Amino acid sequence: QVQLVESGGGLVRPGGSLELSCEASGRTIGFYSMGWFRQAPGKEREFVASISWSAGNILYSRSAKERFTISRDDAKNMVYLQMNSLKPEDTAIYYCAADIRGAVIPGSRSGEFHYWGQGTQVTVSS
Numbered sequence: 001q002v003q004l005v006e007s008g009g010g011l012v013r014p015g016g017s018l019e020l021s022c023e024a025s026g027r028t029i030g031f032y033s034m035g036w037f038r039q040a041p042g043k044e045r046e047f048v049a050s051i052s053w054s055a056g057n058i059l060y061s062r063s064a065k066e067r068f069t070i071s072r073d074d075a076k077n078m079v080y081l082q083m084n085s086l087k088p089e090d091t092a093i094y095y096c097a098a099d100i101r102g103a104v105i106p107g108s109r110s111g112e113f114h115y116w117g118q119g120t121q122v123t124v125s126s
Helices: none
Strands: 003-007 011-012 018-025 033-039 046-051 057-062 068-073 078-083 094-100 121-125
Touching: 003 011, 018 033, 018 068, 018 094, 033 068, 033 078, 046 068, 046 078, 078 121
Parallel strands: 011 121
Antiparallel strands: 003 018, 018 078, 033 046, 033 094, 046 057, 068 078, 094 121
16 A cells, blocks of 8 residues: 655745645555646546656646656655646646556556545645
């Protein structure tokens, strides 16, 4: 079992930045792909970014590309999502997820991830 706990969410003005953190426990995530998803009120959960176990491959959604950066520190069992130039439409609950398959190319679909955190709220508003 892998437990994932997100933190770093909050209220930020448009154009601002936030860094989300995901702390994993129970198992080392060094061989797992990790991902970030988000769910806005009334909408389905959507992919944001993912990173392979070696950090050799990274995927971003179209909305996240060039504004968000996913990274990992396997020594600390942590995954991060740096979000810049935030927009009101980025408002959502952000979830960290782990894919235990160890694929070279990280997934981008919810069904490819096996463990999920409880989420952290990000609100972008003036």
